[in-house]
Amino acid sequence: MSERYTITETSVGSFLQAMTASGRRVLGPKLVAGRIEIADINTFADVVQNGQSVVSAKGVVFPKVERLLKYRFEGKNIALEDVEPQAQPTVLFGLRPCEARAFHALDVVFNWDSKDKFFNTRMANTTVVGLSCTQADESCFCTSLGSRPDDTQGSDILLSPLKAGGFVAEVLTDKGKALVALAKDTFQPLADDAALVPPATVAPAFDAKALQQELAAMFDSPLWAEQSLRCLGCGACAFVCPTCVCFDIQDEADTKQGQRLRAWDSCGMRIFTLHASGHNPRDKQSQRWRQRVYHKFAYYPERLGTLGCVGCGKCSRACPVDMNLKQHLAQVAEAASQG
Amino acid sequence: MADPFEPKMTAFVCNWCTYAGADLTGTSRIKYQSNVRVIRLPCTGRIDFMLVMKAFSRGSDGVIISGCHPNDCHYTSGNYHARRRWMVFRDLLDFMGIDLRRVTFSWVSAAEGAKWAELVNDATNTVRALGPYKEVQQLAAVGIE
Amino acid sequence: MEALQNKAKELLAASAVKVVIGYGKGTGESRRPIFVRAAERAGDLVVDTACTQNLATYLTKAEVRALGRIAIVAIPSTLRSILQLAAEKQLREENVLALAIVDGGVRELATFDAIEEAVATIPDAIGEADQKMIDKLTAMSVGERRAFWADELGRCVKCYACRSSCPMCYCERCTMDCNRPQWIPVASHAIGNLEYHMVRAMHLAGRCVECGTCGAACPVGIPVHLLTFFAEQTVRRQFGQKGGASAKLDYAMSTFKPDDKETFIR
Numbered sequence: 001m002s003e004r005y006t007i008t009e010t011s012v013g014s015f016l017q018a019m020t021a022s023g024r025r026v027l028g029p030k031l032v033a034g035r036i037e038i039a040d041i042n043t044f045a046d047v048v049q050n051g052q053s054v055v056s057a058k059g060v061v062f063p064k065v066e067r068l069l070k071y072r073f074e075g076k077n078i079a080l081e082d083v084e085p086q087a088q089p090t091v092l093f094g095l096r097p098c099e100a101r102a103f104h105a106l107d108v109v110f111n112w113d114s115k116d117k118f119f120n121t122r123m124a125n126t127t128v129v130g131l132s133c134t135q136a137d138e139s140c141f142c143t144s145l146g147s148r149p150d151d152t153q154g155s156d157i158l159l160s161p162l163k164a165g166g167f168v169a170e171v172l173t174d175k176g177k178a179l180v181a182l183a184k185d186t187f188q189p190l191a192d193d194a195a196l197v198p199p200a201t202v203a204p205a206f207d208a209k210a211l212q213q214e215l216a217a218m219f220d221s222p223l224w225a226e227q228s229l230r231c232l233g234c235g236a237c238a239f240v241c242p243t244c245v246c247f248d249i250q251d252e253a254d255t256k257q258g259q260r261l262r263a264w265d266s267c268g269m270r271i272f273t274l275h276a277s278g279h280n281p282r283d284k285q286s287q288r289w290r291q292r293v294y295h296k297f298a299y300y301p302e303r304l305g306t307l308g309c310v311g312c313g314k315c316s317r318a319c320p321v322d323m324n325l326k327q328h329l330a331q332v333a334e335a336a337s338q339g
Numbered sequence: 340m341a342d343p344f345e346p347k348m349t350a351f352v353c354n355w356c357t358y359a360g361a362d363l364t365g366t367s368r369i370k371y372q373s374n375v376r377v378i379r380l381p382c383t384g385r386i387d388f389m390l391v392m393k394a395f396s397r398g399s400d401g402v403i404i405s406g407c408h409p410n411d412c413h414y415t416s417g418n419y420h421a422r423r424r425w426m427v428f429r430d431l432l433d434f435m436g437i438d439l440r441r442v443t444f445s446w447v448s449a450a451e452g453a454k455w456a457e458l459v460n461d462a463t464n465t466v467r468a469l470g471p472y473k474e475v476q477q478l479a480a481v482g483i484e
Numbered sequence: 485m486e487a488l489q490n491k492a493k494e495l496l497a498a499s500a501v502k503v504v505i506g507y508g509k510g511t512g513e514s515r516r517p518i519f520v521r522a523a524e525r526a527g528d529l530v531v532d533t534a535c536t537q538n539l540a541t542y543l544t545k546a547e548v549r550a551l552g553r554i555a556i557v558a559i560p561s562t563l564r565s566i567l568q569l570a571a572e573k574q575l576r577e578e579n580v581l582a583l584a585i586v587d588g589g590v591r592e593l594a595t596f597d598a599i600e601e602a603v604a605t606i607p608d609a610i611g612e613a614d615q616k617m618i619d620k621l622t623a624m625s626v627g628e629r630r631a632f633w634a635d636e637l638g639r640c641v642k643c644y645a646c647r648s649s650c651p652m653c654y655c656e657r658c659t660m661d662c663n664r665p666q667w668i669p670v671a672s673h674a675i676g677n678l679e680y681h682m683v684r685a686m687h688l689a690g691r692c693v694e695c696g697t698c699g700a701a702c703p704v705g706i707p708v709h710l711l712t713f714f715a716e717q718t719v720r721r722q723f724g725q726k727g728g729a730s731a732k733l734d735y736a737m738s739t740f741k742p743d744d745k746e747t748f749i750r
Contacts, residue, residue: 035705054704063484064641065671138511230517232648236703239641250671263671271661285547320645320701322516388686389667396675419740426746427689430718435682436630445750474630482673
């Protein structure tokens with residue numbers, strides 16, 4: 001179903017303008033005070049073409065704090081007010097392909113049994129324009145998970161840089177088509193001799209499919225305690241991660257009114273599984289670390305048909321004590337192969 | 340025409356000195372502005388510094404904190420601890436951008452009914468001139484989608 | 485570096501300690517905390533100017549204490565943290581051996597007294613850049629400071645990396661996670677973030693050793709360490725007391741002088 005065009009860097013500027021003129025908010029990886037953030041993109045020069053944002057773009061469809069409902073106490077009655085998610089049409093422009101793929105992992109959870117209207121409304125209003133990576137760093141590991149730096153999955157349009165300048169634009173979905181229609185004349189037919197800049201080289205460190213099988217026999221391995229000794233049990237990895245979806249519900253109320261909020265949560269934190277009785281089934285960091293790995297690499301593929309990780313490496317870069325997921329998983333794979 | 344702004348003042352006071360002093364203000368029939376909501380605690384030593392911030396985030400425009408004079412604390416040293424706490428918290432509040440003109444600290448004894456009235460009037464007038472503490476009250480909606 | 489590696493090897497081989505907590509090579513040019521338990525792995529230990537994280541946070545971690553007697557590679561802030569933890573009765577002298585890095589060599593400091601002596605000779609100084617930033621902030625107007633912190637704290641996601649990496653935040657039940665009563669909102673909206681950082685700075689005032697590990701840990705680059713540094717400097721200026729100087733508790737916020745001087749109480 002995909003259609004391929006070329007677009008020059010200058011035309012990309014016009015494309016961006018057309019998007020903004022149509023009332024869409026355009027966000028993408030941008031350098032802000034020395035950090036790459038998902039922020040407002042005004043010109044193409046704003047877009048960081050390689051390199052990972054610190055926090056993922058998941059906040060666009062799954063915000064760090066979201067209001068679900070409000071209520072007021074009126075005498076003996078409670079007036080409940082459902083919140084209808086207001087989602088401004090948004091384009092995520094220049095997103096790394098790994099991040100684009102991550103939305104599927106969020107989708108399978110938010111539509112597993114009940115359909116989450118908040119996520120769905122925001123996702124329906126979001127168009128993803130991916131940008132293939134021509135560089136990667138030592139924390140990236142998309143290729144270990146069956147993906148690649150120019151993976152089209154999850155993008156509505158994927159841009160890949162051409163050697164001669166400009167990009168190939170692969171239009172993959174109806175949403176992508178609708179976006180292209182805003183600035184049709186900025187897209188040119190693809191020439192036969194258009195040579196792409198080679199995508200980044202990301203040497204696979206392990207094989208995710210094999211890992212899923214190996215994990216089945218490693219639940220009691222001493223490796224989890226060893227690897228997690230330095231883990232501080234904070235939420236940095238979970239919160240920057242584009243696929244992590246655990247949340248906490250907080251009611252904030254006084255005697256007159258209240259609101260119910262949904263906020264990001266992390267299974268790495270000790271109180272995540274603390275029961276009201278005081279019992280904690282994952283009281284040790286090794287149990288929480290193991291859970292993180294199993295959740296993403298065994299339980300997700302088993303039950304949801306997709307990995308809970310896209311190999312972006314944001315967790316590793318954000319971790320205050322350098323818990324490098326790629327290295328840890330390579331170590332797990334090695335331990336498994338040694339029996 | 341809209342009603343003129345009347346500040347919401349919250350006062351955290353100790354039971355044995357300032358609360359009794361405020362009582363004396365009343366029994367002496369001394370009038371003072373009624374904007375203040377008085378919250379009685381056993382001692383200023385019990386006043387957690389976060390109560391001040393909570394008063395602001397819940398809609399107060401100004402906060403008054405008052406207790407026994409040094410050496411007169413009903414529990415001997417509660418007010419000394421409170422004083423230390425305020426010396427640090429006040430500087431921290433200022434460092435983080437909270438307007439200290441909206442926070443008033445005082446020692447008011449059980450015999451100082453007139454002082455209580457004067458304190459409340461002065462604090463209320465100051466805060467009325469500053470206007471509603473919009474900068475903090477508006478924060479309640481910030482950062483929630 | 486070799487001196488440290490040899491010392492670690494010696495200690496582990498003789499079973500004088502069960503684990504050496506130190507720095508090892510991390511991803512790229514970074515350093516990461518490592519836990520050396522076998523003498524033959526002592527060569528993994530690294531000492532250089534990139535080793536800035538305060539490792540003392542591991543001294544109160546149950547999983548680490550369970551390993552047995554600990555030797556810890558100690559930069560100045562780590563030595564101060566050991567003293568403060570000792571003062572707060574969180575450490576037993578016989579369970580911790582500090583390996584202070586001095587003049588290219590290693591000094592074994594086995595008692596809190598020895599650590600106190602060593603710390604007394606190390607000048608306190610907050611890094612120049614941080615002091616400049618604090619001075620810049622104090623010179624701003626209240627409104628400018630409010631805008632600065634609103635902007636910085638707007639990025640906060642309440643991951644608690646700051647709290648988790650701080651050696652002094654060892655409370656098993658942090659008051660900010662408590663919901664009966666709920667002191668501060670948990671969610672990372674503007675008020676929740678502001679109040680959390682206020683409370684943390686106050687709870688560190690007089691206890692902070694000014695290591696800056698909290699600010700370095702923040703994944704989104706908020707200079708949270710400036711808040712705890714400021715609170716600590718305020719305590720020092722007002723009361724002449726400070727964190728991490730002695731293994732005997734001298735905590736400004738639980739002591740007082742009848743004649744403490746202030747200018748703002750009517």
